Amino acid sequence: MLKQWIETALPTLISLLELMGIFVVAVSAAGAFIRYVKGLITHAEGDVKFALANGLAIGLEFKMAAEILKTVLVHELNELIFLGAVILLRALLSFLIHFEMKQTH
Template sequence: MLASFFDHYLPVVIYLLEFMGVVVIVITATKAFGIYLKGVLSRHIEDDQIKTDFSKGLGMSLEFLLSAEVLKTIIIHTKDELMVLGIIMGLRIIVGFLPQLMHSGGFKKPSIFKKAA
C-alpha cells in the first residue's frame, strides 16, 4: 500500500521540487543580470552585492534540488541507481558550499587595487 503510494505520487513531488529549484535559478540569474546591466549602463557596478545575491539564490535552488535527490533515495531500485544518485548528491553538496567559501574568505585572491577608504 505505502510502496504503491510512493511509486505513484513521490515522482510528482520530486519533479515539483526540481522545477522549483530551476525557477529559483532562472529568477536569480535574471535578477543578477538585470542589476549587472543596470550597473554597466550607469557605470556603477556593485560587484560584491551581485555575487552575494546570486550565490544566495543558487544556494536556495540547490536546497530544492538536493531535497528532490533525497526523496529519490526512497524509490531507488538498483545499486547502480544508488551510486549515481550518491555522486549527484555529493556534487550538489560541494557546489552548494563553494559560494559560502568564496564569500567567507576561503578563496580570496589578493587584489592589486587599493580600496578607497
C-alpha cells in the same frame, strides 16, 4: 498500500522540487543580470555576485532535496551509487558557493 502511494506520489513531488530549483536559479540569474546592467549604466555599486551566488545556493538546495527523495525509489545498488555521487557533487557545489559568499562579505 503506503508503498504504492509513495511510488505514485514521489515522482510528482520530485519533479516539483526540481522545477522550483530551476525557477529559483533562473529568476536569480535574471535578477543578477539586471542588477549588473543597471550598474553598468548608473555606475552604482551593487553586489551582483553575492545575489547570484545566493540564488544558486537556494536553487541547489531544492535540487538536492529532490535527489534525496529519489533515494526512496531506488531499487538497485547502481542507482544508489549514482544518486550518491550526484548528491555528493551538489553538496560540494553548495559548499563552494557558500565559501565564495563568505569571502565576498
